[in-house]
Amino acid sequence: MASSLGVIQALIKKLKETLVVKVIENPSSFVSPSAYDTAWLAMIGNPNENYEKPMFTSCSEWILSNQMDEGFWGERDCHGNPTIDSLPSTLACIIALKMWDIGHEHIEKGMLDLAWRTGLRVMLADDIKEVVAHIYDQQRLIFKMEELVNKYHYPPLLSYLEALPSSYQINQATIINNLSADGSLFQSSAATAAAYIAAGNPATLSYLHNLVRACRHGVPSIYPIDEDCIKLYMVNQLQRLGLSDHFHDEIAVLSKDIYSNTIDDGIMMWPRLQEWIKREILVTWMARMDHLDHRKWIEANQDSPLWLGKASYYRISCLNNIDLLRLAKENFEYRQMVYKKELTELIRWSKDWGLMDMGFAREKTTYCYFAIASSASFPYESDVRLIVAKSAVLITIVDDFFDTKGSLDELQTIAKAVQRWDNKGLTSHSKILFDILDNFVGELAKTYHDQHQIDITTSLRNLWYEAIDSWLIEATWRKTGHIPSMSSYLEIGKISVAAHVMVLQASYFLTPTFYPHNINPSQYEAITKLLMKSCRLLNDIQGYEV
Structure with missing residues (x-):
């Protein structure tokens, strides 16, 4: 461990x-580069070299360095195969390389027009030609129906400038009028590259230079991020x-x-x-x-x-x-190891005290620990988890004793014993339950005293007596047929659900620690009262639905 x-x-x-x-x-720096957009920047020629060499050599070098073994650029799917989106990426990369005489021919049906204009000839099988013709028909329909820039559609058609066919006439003024303040065309790397090729706007060139400086290892689809x-x-x-x-x-x-x-x-x-x-x-x-x-x-x-x-x-x-993922796995597995160790200890404690063999009570040892450990975020080695889990086990068994096992006389006797904190006069299950509770409260009080030199024994005893007294009141109502008012029911019910018992006594052992006066019933904080009421209502709703 x-x-x-x-x-x-x-x-x-x-x-x-x-x-x-x-x-x-x-x-x-963590955004992955886009082969498609990087290729578009690689297509821009350098005027200082008579447009015979690329302006952004880092982009053409990225293309050469990042081709997959199978010959494509772009993403793989979960099976390791190229995705459909790798087709335009691959074609754009090949076009860029062909412009500088360093490419192989590939096909992507959505950009044939652009490929043909750059001299790339694509041979199609007969059964594919029909599909391509249908795509062209759909493309023409889109161009007829949509405006270049429409306030109701984002991103607009103009943001795909680089992919629009030559038959779709776009003048330089339209491009320049739609540039953003940073010189880009809708922050699209590829569209902005195409805009510069078409209009040669200085602001656009400045944007592209800033993009390449910021993203030295291939550019993303959108910039700035x-x-x-x-x-x-x-x-x-x-x-x-x-x-x-x-x-x-x-x-x-x-x-x-x-x-x-x-x-x-x-x-x-x-x-x-x-x-x-x-x-x-x-x-x-x-x-x-x-x-x-x-x-x-x-x-x-x-x-x-x-x-x-x-x-x-x-x-x-x-x-x-x-x-990061390795840490997450190690962290999860370590917590699991700690949880298993704590669950083993909780089961040992429950067996040693006979809580798992009471006969009348629900056996909820593992359930209680599971609910606590899986929903509460504490440090690895936390006594708090076991305190809450042991409390939950005790609450379940004592509550079941008041609900199903004890006679009214037995319940009154154990309630009085807890009030004076003395097991005299108790027998059978009543004595066992009191002794377990006495030992549990004693251990908690000793641990806290060793750490802070403060005795919280009385506070813990009062907390448990408050819960047991509420169970006695509910048992009396049930056994005598009394129907309480809604306000009386809720006042007692928020205590009998005992959520505050688990939370408040465990809070002593958190950092920063709790102070004894905070668990005095007359001085509960508003958040404690809300916890008590919420848990009671949730418990009743769940019980009603079942």
Whole structure:
């Protein structure tokens, strides 16, 4: 276990010093390049070389260095095959290379017109020609129906300037009038490259130079990148992988300005998106278990998250960083190891005290621990988890004793015994339950006293007596046939659900610690009262539905 913790701590240190700090300082560097858009910048000739060489040599060099073994450029699908979007990317790269005499012929049916204009001849099989003709018909229909720039459609047709056929006449004034303040055409790298080729606008050239300087290893589909968006995705990734406990300060820095800025309308695509949407709809927020959600998110991130681009999906590499995913797995597995160890201890404690063999009570030892461990985020080795789990087991069994086993006389006797905290006069199950409770409260009080030199014994006893007294009142109502008013029922019911018993006594052992006066029934904080009422109402709703 110690070696696993060492691996986790080393990965945390490494990621803080490399990945996370880089996301904070230069988030744009994690956006993957687009072969399609890089090819369009590579098509621009250098006027200082009589247009015989590319202006942006880094782009043509990127194309030469990033062709897949099979001869295409672009993305692979989950089976390792080129995606449909790799076709325009490949064709654009080949056109760029052919312009400078360094390419091989490839075909992409959507850009035949452009290919033919550059001298690339594409041979089609007869059965494909019909399909291509149909595509051209659909293309002409789109051009008739849509305007170049329409306020009701974004991105507009003009943002695909580089792909529009020569028959679609666009004058330079239209291009220049629609340039953004930064000189781009709708922040599209490819469309802006085509705009410069068509109009030669200095502002457009300045934008392209800035783009290449910022993205030295291939350009993205959109520039500038919404860096706040990338930071937000990173925060989301850390939280959903179950790593937020290790990156508190970094998340605070990443989040600092995110919510004060406008986030772009780019579309982030996650693998198995429909599966996630279905889960989000079916599993209510109150029923979520963080640890299980972390596992599902880790499994989903075996595939990379994608951001929807023009001719391809492009990736934000920091989100599926190998070390980040390794840390998430190590962290999850280490927590699992800790949880198994704690569950073994809880079962041992329950068996030693005979709680699993009471006969009348629900056996909920594993259930109680599962509910606590999977939904509460505490440090690895946390006594708090076991305190809450043991409390839940005790509450379940004592509540069942008051509901189903004890006579009214027995219940009154044990309630009085708890009030004076003395087991005299108790027998059978009543004595066993009191002795377990006495031992549990004694251990908690001793541990707290050893840590803080404060005696909380009386506070803990009063907390448990309050719960037991509420169970006695409800048992009396039930056994005598009394129907309380709604206000009386809720006043007692918010105590009998005993959520505050689990939470308040465990809060002593959190950092910063709780103070004894905070669990005095007459001085409960508003948030404690809301917790009690909410849990009672949720419990009743669930019971009614069942």
